[in-house]
Amino acid sequence: MRVYDTEITLPLFLGTAQYPSPAILQEAIAVSRCEVVTVSLRRETVDGTGAAFWDMLRATGTRILPNTAGCHSVQEAVTTAQMAREVFATDWIKLEVIGHADNLQPDVFALVEAANILVADGFKVFPYMTDDLVVGEKLLEAGCQVLMPWGAPIGSGQGLRAPDALRAMRAHFPGVPLIVDAGIGRPSDAVQAMELGMDAILLNTAVARAGDPVGMARAMALAVEAGRAGHAADPIERRDIAVPSTPVLGIAELM
């Protein structure tokens, strides 16, 4: 996948929160061969805990995609993005503007407004969005070169609640990188998303909260590759009736 002039081999982006320990996070990144990880900004304490985490993350050699997680307004998201650009020394930003407290769905109106401001300010915006075609169009008009539709609410692990909507996005935005962000729970969800023609998956909870996060990171890496290969190999259409695989011609009469 090519996104903002960067070639990414493994179509799996990992969040860095909720792991049992920093060492397990590091191992999950290494085992999955994940190339992009997402990080946040939070209030610093005078003991400088943020710097230690940042040093650890840099040592993994992954590309950093800072996010604006938890922002509920355009101003909060824009300010957070500007702060992240300075600390992480990248113009990449995963733009989240949360609109609803229960399902954490994005406020797509504020999202488009913030995307316009950030693109004009030189950011390369990765917008966390619903699976709405019109919102996608507005984000592309704003200058986003990638779209990140949700599969299901953040952390829910429900998988793809609306595969048809993602299929429609794929058909409607043929050349645009599409990354399913949020909702993936199991490797089969990741396979399904990739088979639909999505370009990558971004997930966190499914790996970090698994009984064996490192094992799940490995499974997710295999899943995205299997799904991508399956999509590229052009799957057959589903049929309602059976069709024999073995030729009928030449069958013996043994009655």
Next chain:
Amino acid sequence: MQITVNAKPYDISAETLGAALAELGFASPAIATALNGRFVPTCARDTILLATGDQLEVLAPMQGG
């Protein structure tokens, strides 16, 4: 003067944002600052003057998804 730093009240004698960070003990290079909701880049900290009632946010890298 009284300012708020990361939602807690502080009484500081520093006049600039840069001096306030030093006075408060924020020594890490991996921090970003916002004053009253607006980003203040590192290069501007020493010229930004604080006023009573200012709200300062000092953020650092943290785990996120």
